[in-house]
Amino acid sequence: MTFLHLLRPIMPLLPEVSKPAYRLTRDDKFMWTAADLVVYMVCSNMPLFGVQRAKSSDPFYWMRVILASNRGTLMELGVSPLVTTGMVLQLLAGSKVIEFNPDDKEDRVLFTGAQKAVGLLVTLGMAIAYVMSGMYGDVSAIGMGNGILIVAQLFMSGLVLLLLDELLQKGYGYGSGISLFIAAHISETILWKAFSPTTINIGNGTEFEGAVLAFIHLMIVRPNKILAIREGLYRQHLPNMTNLLSTCLVFALCIYMQGWRVYLNVKLGKARGAEQKYPIKLFYTSNMPIILQTAFVSNLYFISQVLYKKAPTSILSKIVGQWEAAPPAIASSTHLVPVSGLAYYVSPPTTLSAMFRDPFHAIFYLMFTLTACAIFGKMWTEVSGTSVRDVARKMREQQIVMKGHRDTATVKVLARYIPIAAALGGICIGLLTVLADYMGSIGSGTGILLTVTIIYEFYEAFMQENQDALKALGYKIG
Numbered sequence: 469m470t471f472l473h474l475l476r477p478i479m480p481l482l483p484e485v486s487k488p489a490y491r492l493t494r495d496d497k498f499m500w501t502a503a504d505l506v507v508y509m510v511c512s513n514m515p516l517f518g519v520q521r522a523k524s525s526d527p528f529y530w531m532r533v534i535l536a537s538n539r540g541t542l543m544e545l546g547v548s549p550l551v552t553t554g555m556v557l558q559l560l561a562g563s564k565v566i567e568f569n570p571d572d573k574e575d576r577v578l579f580t581g582a583q584k585a586v587g588l589l590v591t592l593g594m595a596i597a598y599v600m601s602g603m604y605g606d607v608s609a610i611g612m613g614n615g616i617l618i619v620a621q622l623f624m625s626g627l628v629l630l631l632l633d634e635l636l637q638k639g640y641g642y643g644s645g646i647s648l649f650i651a652a653h654i655s656e657t658i659l660w661k662a663f664s665p666t667t668i669n670i671g672n673g674t675e676f677e678g679a680v681l682a683f684i685h686l687m688i689v690r691p692n693k694i695l696a697i698r699e700g701l702y703r704q705h706l707p708n709m710t711n712l713l714s715t716c717l718v719f720a721l722c723i724y725m726q727g728w729r730v731y732l733n734v735k736l737g738k739a740r741g742a743e744q745k746y747p748i749k750l751f752y753t754s755n756m757p758i759i760l761q762t763a764f765v766s767n768l769y770f771i772s773q774v775l776y777k778k779a780p781t782s783i784l785s786k787i788v789g790q791w792e793a794a795p796p797a798i799a800s801s802t803h804l805v806p807v808s809g810l811a812y813y814v815s816p817p818t819t820l821s822a823m824f825r826d827p828f829h830a831i832f833y834l835m836f837t838l839t840a841c842a843i844f845g846k847m848w849t850e851v852s853g854t855s856v857r858d859v860a861r862k863m864r865e866q867q868i869v870m871k872g873h874r875d876t877a878t879v880k881v882l883a884r885y886i887p888i889a890a891a892l893g894g895i896c897i898g899l900l901t902v903l904a905d906y907m908g909s910i911g912s913g914t915g916i917l918l919t920v921t922i923i924y925e926f927y928e929a930f931m932q933e934n935q936d937a938l939k940a941l942g943y944k945i946g
Contacts, residue, residue, distance in 0.1 A: 471566050472578040479581045482588075483627065485634045492640065494933070501641035501648070504632050508649050509656075511628065512536070512543035516621055518614035520605030529803035531766040533915045534759060536646075536653040542625040544598065546653075547646045549590040549626055550633065553583055555760075562851025570853065584630060591626030595619045642933075643926045651922040654915040658715060661707040661910045670705060679707040679910075704819070707910055714907035715916060722900060722920035725750060730885055737867030746868070748885045750893045755921040756848045757841040757894035758901055762914045764840065765814050772811040773804060785809075816905030816913070823906060830906070837898040845894025846887060856882045 492500075519540060532539070537546025561568040561579070569575045599615045600607065607615055633645030664678035676682040683700035690696035701709045728750040736742045772789035779785050789811025791804040806812040813832045817823040823830040849855045860879045863869070870881045897917055904913030911919070 472568060472575060472582055475578060475582050475585060478585060479578070482581055482584050483631060485631055485638050485640075487638050488640060497641050501636065501643075504636060504641055504645060505648060505652055507628070507632060508536075508543070508645075508652065511625055512538045512541055512653065514542050515540055516542060516544065516604070516618055518604075518610060518617045520610060531763075531770075533654065533657075533912055534650065534762050534766075534918060536649040538653070540604075542621060543629075545591060545594055545622055545626055547629065547633075547649055549594060550583075550587050550630060550646055551759075553587040553590050557583055557586065559851050562853065584634075587630060588623075588627065592619070592623050595622035595626070598622065642929050643922075647922040647925065651919045651926075654911050654919045657915065658911045658919075662712050664707075668706065672699075672703075675703075675706065677706060679709050679712045682706070683709050711908045711910050714904065715909040715911065718900060718904040718907070718909050718913070718916050719920055721903075722917060723924065725896060725900070726921070726924045730889075732881065732885070733871040734863070734868050735871050737869065743871060748889050750889060750896060751921065752886065752889035752893045753845045753848045753852075753854070754925070755897065755918050756852075757845040758897050758914055758917050760844040760848070761837065761840045761898070768814065769806070769811055772806065772809065816902070819908060820906070833905075834902050837902050838895050841894035841898030841901075842891045843894075845890045845897075849886065849890045854886075856886050859886065 531537075531548070532546065535546035535548045535551065537543055537548065557566065557579070560566045568579055596619055598604070599618050604610060604618055610618075629645070629649070632649075635641065636643060636645045636648065661677070662679050663681060664676065665681060666677040667674050668677055669675070676685050679700075682703070686696040686700045687693065690699070726749075729747045731745040731747055734744055734746045736744055768788075772785075773791060775782070775785045775788055776791050780790070787809055789806045789809035791811075792807050793804060805818070806815050813829055814836050816833055817826070817830050856879055859882055863878055864875075869875050870878055873881055901913035901917055904916050909916055
């Protein structure tokens with residue numbers, strides 16, 4: 469009996485979203501997707517009840533960009549439990565530690581149930597750990613009752629998030645709920661830093677936080693318009709127009725590179741030798757290389773901060789990383805930034821001037837990011853069922869062969885493209901991330917890459933559905 473079959477008795481106890489009773493129209497799917505997003509946005513802005521305002525630094529600040537989490541709200545945990553559980557189980561299944569046959573319907577149901585059960589357990593464990601660690605105030609100060617209430621709020625929020633994700637995956641909407649929430653969170657950050665009406669005074673008079681509003685305000689109130697333009701483009705410690713323009717540039721580059729792909733001519737055995745093109749995208753592993761790289765760096769940051777707080781003068785702490793408070797540009801900003809050690813060298817330079825002051829830091833960060841993304845890209849193909857052997861097996865099962873080659877040559881032909889696409893795609897993803905970080909793009913390079921790839925996947929899903937609808941009506945799609 470396998471691990472998945474041991475979970476069969478608890479399957480009826482797990483909450484589940486039933487499949488649609490009828491085929492949903494495009495408008496219905498838009499409505500459900502929008503409703504999904506609205507519920508998430510409400511929860512991400514609803515504060516937790518019973519917490520004390522945290523005065524300490526946020527140890528998870530660097531992870532929130534990929535976890536769609538918002539500190540002190542119902543979405544404190546974000547998609548962290550679901551992403552962590554999904555990736556770990558995927559790695560275990562890909563490495564054959566867990567016996568899982570994706571072609572077996574029962575195994576697919578049990579694997580989905582395992583993700584759900586383990587995800588809820590991880591959510592509960594993380595909620596308890598957050599409260600016990602004092603993130604919401606000392607446990608003795610907030611009281612046992614409030615502590616239990618906070619855990620209950622975080623657990624129920626995690627359950628709601630799980631069901632919202634399952635709602636879309638069952639066919640009520642487009643794409644994945646987790647991807648939708650990550651893209652929405654990052655997009656919200658970019659829009660806020662571009663148009664935030666919050667006013668701040670850091671020594672140069674009252675300024676708007678939002679780059680666009682600040683630029684307009686400076687042009688109105690500053691008598692010297694040349695200096696006003698310069699300040700609006702290059703002001704320090706707050707979003708500026710250069711950051712916003714670089715964000716738009718990186719968005720455009722990402723969208724452009726999404727279309728890079730190689731087409732292989734294949735023949736369909738089931739359709740009496742009909743020919744078709746099989747695409748292999750440059751971004752073969754999508755955004756997984758940068759997600760894995762960011763998760764690795766974020767965990768390094770967390771360990772480094774723990775060591776620094778416990779023993780700031782120890783040799784190990786100095787090697788792993790030393791930290792100091794971030795510039796007090798925004799009053800609510802309570803995170804630390806690395807200033808030395810390994811954590812410093814794997815972090816992006818904060819400004820262009822910082823990059824020129826310490827070029828070794830910039831070069832090390834570039835090489836580390838490109839190498840890590842290339843390695844993670846190739847590794848992910850092996851554990852996610854998209855390696856050369858896996859793709860060749862699926863093509864053989866579907867009686868698809870390469871045009872102009874023997875049936876046995878499929879592996880050899882795919883081996884010329886898939887490993888290169890996985891590694892080169894990972895390098896390109898890393899290069900775009902580094903470019904965005906060097907240019908000071910709003911939302912960080914990782915955030916922009918995730919947002920673009922997720923939105924593009926939603927676009928592809930929408931276009932595919934349109935093509936399927938046209939084919940069903942008898943239209944020929946070229």
